[in-house]
Amino acid sequence: MKYKYVVVGAGLAGITMAERIANVLDEKVLIIEKRNHIAGNVYDSYNEEGILIHNYGPHIFHTNDREVYQYLSQFTQWNDFWHRVLTYVDGNLIPMPITVETINKLYNLNLTCFEVEEFLKNQAVELSEIKTSKDVALSKVGQDIYEKIFETYTKKQWGIDPGELDTSVISRIPIRLNRDTRYFSDRYQGMPKHGYTKMCEKMLVNKNIHILLNTDYKEVIDEISYDTMIYTGPTDYFYDYKYGKLSYRSINFVFETYDKEEFQEAPVVNYPNDYDYTRITEFKKLTWQEHNKTTICKEFPTEEGEPYYPFPTKECKEQFARYKEDMKQEKKVIFIGRLAEYRYYNMDAVVRRALQAFDEMIK
Numbered sequence: 001m002k003y004k005y006v007v008v009g010a011g012l013a014g015i016t017m018a019e020r021i022a023n024v025l026d027e028k029v030l031i032i033e034k035r036n037h038i039a040g041n042v043y044d045s046y047n048e049e050g051i052l053i054h055n056y057g058p059h060i061f062h063t064n065d066r067e068v069y070q071y072l073s074q075f076t077q078w079n080d081f082w083h084r085v086l087t088y089v090d091g092n093l094i095p096m097p098i099t100v101e102t103i104n105k106l107y108n109l110n111l112t113c114f115e116v117e118e119f120l121k122n123q124a125v126e127l128s129e130i131k132t133s134k135d136v137a138l139s140k141v142g143q144d145i146y147e148k149i150f151e152t153y154t155k156k157q158w159g160i161d162p163g164e165l166d167t168s169v170i171s172r173i174p175i176r177l178n179r180d181t182r183y184f185s186d187r188y189q190g191m192p193k194h195g196y197t198k199m200c201e202k203m204l205v206n207k208n209i210h211i212l213l214n215t216d217y218k219e220v221i222d223e224i225s226y227d228t229m230i231y232t233g234p235t236d237y238f239y240d241y242k243y244g245k246l247s248y249r250s251i252n253f254v255f256e257t258y259d260k261e262e263f264q265e266a267p268v269v270n271y272p273n274d275y276d277y278t279r280i281t282e283f284k285k286l287t288w289q290e291h292n293k294t295t296i297c298k299e300f301p302t303e304e305g306e307p308y309y310p311f312p313t314k315e316c317k318e319q320f321a322r323y324k325e326d327m328k329q330e331k332k333v334i335f336i337g338r339l340a341e342y343r344y345y346n347m348d349a350v351v352r353r354a355l356q357a358f359d360e361m362i363k
Helices: 012-024 066-073 100-107 113-123 133-158 196-203 217-223 314-327 347-362
Strands: 002-008 029-032 044-046 052-054 061-063 085-089 092-096 188-192 209-212 225-231 248-258 268-270 279-282 294-302 333-335
Touching: 002 012, 002 217, 012 029, 012 196, 012 209, 012 225, 012 347, 029 217, 044 196, 052 294, 061 066, 061 347, 066 347, 085 133, 092 100, 100 113, 113 133, 133 294, 188 196, 333 347
Parallel strands: 002 029, 002 225, 029 209, 085 268, 225 333
Antiparallel strands: 044 052, 061 188, 085 092, 248 294, 268 279, 279 294
């Protein structure tokens, strides 16, 4: 078989690259995917009750990148969905991220925006250096809020103390000195009207795109003639773990369906201190689907399983740096995406990365 381009992985990065190659360049492209479906971790499907679920946990699209939003809007209509998250602390459900409403509910106060700013300043711990996620939290919100909201949740999520994690983990969580309780403040937010899988299917509608599912690329790649490979899989696997296996955090998703219309107050409820799971998602609250039953998903972080989150420690970054030196020597391979680049990407960022890679390296 002869293809000018081979894409390994049918997640958002691989699909975006394949769509551009097929439609802009009018070239044939082969996608090889080890799973039995396209769409990677944004894959959604209808369960046996007919409820649309996100098979790999909740995905909410949000971006300030107008070009990425317009690009994806070619393939889907959007429900203008504003995501809201509650966190169960001390027997109460409080809004996340931290806002004026969060502080007032947490401490049974009635502070104004200006007073909350002063309140947090007084709580904050002065540190000479910010080296870890624990330092970030302490310097922003102080010891008590750190313990109530961040400490145990982060330990559950990563399996280690926040004091051992890179600053990036907690830095992603916004703190707002206003009453805006939306989880994201991006200009464009929404859910694909008919789901992410339908959006991805539309991206792949082109006679130039061929897809091979249920296939490990290493088992077939020697039989394929190609000029360029776009690799979106794990880099350590590409190099046969020559510098050791990279560390990832995985999640065990447990789905439960209830014979009632509603399970909880918000689409997502976090449980930082109670139970072994980190959060519960109720999918109907994301998708706006009407159904007399409801399906939820509990997330139990684990060391084993699918690689979801690159491990954000200094040692892991140093290990990946060795692989990165080898990646630079590859003439026929373009590495893009969360697994290939060993970094966390939001959906909009991975699409932006793929569009840039196409413009700079292929077009």
